[in-house]
Amino acid sequence: MYKPRPPLIELKQFYYFLTLSRHRSISAAAQELGIAQPSLSQCVSNLESRLNIDLVIRGSSGVQLTEAGDELARYAAEVIERTDAAIERISELGTKVRGAVSLGLPPSLSAILGVPLLETVQNQHPSVQMTIVEALDRTTLDLLSSGELDLGCVYAQPDTNEFSSWAMFQEDIFLATAPDNWPHEIKPDGFATRPIEAITLQELPLAMPRATQGSRRMIERAVRKYGIRLNIVTEIDSVPQMLELVERASCYSLVPQKAVLPQLAAGTIALVPIVAPTIRQTTFIARKSSHPTTRAIAVVEELIVTVLKDVIRRRKLDIDLM
The missing domain is CATH 1.10.10.10 (Winged helix-like DNA-binding domain superfamily/Winged helix DNA-binding domain)
Structure with a gap:
């Protein structure tokens, strides 16, 4: 040598x-x-x-x-x-951002953020190679832990020292139903005129992701404080298949607005507001604490929020950035 x-x-x-x-x-x-x-x-x-x-x-x-x-x-x-x-x-x-960045997004967030984020990164930083992996919480955290992902958006804040995270936004959770499977009026925008009390959820058959997934754990934790036990009859980690069950009136589900935008527009799924209590979901950006942060990763992390603000404005989504 x-x-x-x-x-x-x-x-x-x-x-x-x-x-x-x-x-x-x-x-x-x-x-x-x-x-x-x-x-x-x-x-x-x-x-x-x-x-x-x-x-x-x-x-x-x-x-x-x-x-x-x-x-x-x-x-x-x-x-x-x-x-x-x-x-x-x-x-x-020192001035030109370059390098590879991989990001994990849950399906409902990927549907509204993935393409505009990729386009923004490509236009503003052409030397950054951006990869988006669509996955639920458990898979995203596993990929962050192994170093296969640089950043990941998850619904449950990691509670270990392995990850660092910060809250990005909050949104309401709704009861998703087939319009003809709901006894009350549905407005033209796809939202029910009458809300449902959370205690009533115990009586409805629900399709939800597995208990290991962050969105499921967050919702169950929110209602458990009020003595409510959800009636989950089907566990499925595929969001499209879960929504298809709802469209076919086989069951109901609990989702944020952004998860069903195409179905709302098509009139195949309606959303019922939940009250007493309202269920709010927080989305976090997480990374492995020991994973080195490049300028490219930092820039993409900032662009996630910038692009999301624009998406919220254009689509008129009920999402509160934090």
Whole structure:
């Protein structure tokens, strides 16, 4: 393995000699460099002494390069050019965001945030390679833990020291039903005119994700404080299939508004507000505490909030950023 040693020649000496090689005159080179002629002459003498070879032939009309001097000038030009390129590259790293970023999103959030976020990253930071993985909480946390994801959005705040997280937004949870499976009026926007009390949820057959998923744990924890036990008849981690069961009037479910936007527009699912108590869901951005944070990761984390604000405004979603 190559072990570098202290250089025999300083970069400044290379630059001085290269300037002299262009002018072939001590006085002209010294004037361009802004130093005294004796200082430049001493620099050349030091180089010759250090390399133990003559580099220039001094004469009344100026200096001529020896074969060794001509070779040194070529090397000096290459060293300075490469040094300038290295400085430019390192400086660019401070201003240009680049690198790969992977983000885990739950399906309902991915449906509204995924595409606009990808487009924004591509337009504003084309040197960032963005990957979005659609997954529920448990899978997202496993991928964060293994280092396969840089960031993840989850519904239950991780309670271990392995992760750091912060609350991004809150939203209401609704009862999702097929319109013809609800006895009361449904407004044109897909929302029921009459709310349902949370205690009544005990009487309805519900399809929900498995108990290990953050959204399910959060909802059960919220109603358990009021002595309410949900009647979960089907556990399914596939959101599309869960919603299809609701559309077919096979059961009900508990979801945020953003999870059923296409179904609301199509009139295949209606949402019933829940009261006494209202159920609120918080979404967190999480990362592994020991995972290094690059500029690209930090920029994407900021863009998540920026893009989400725009989505909320355009789609008129009842989501409260925190």
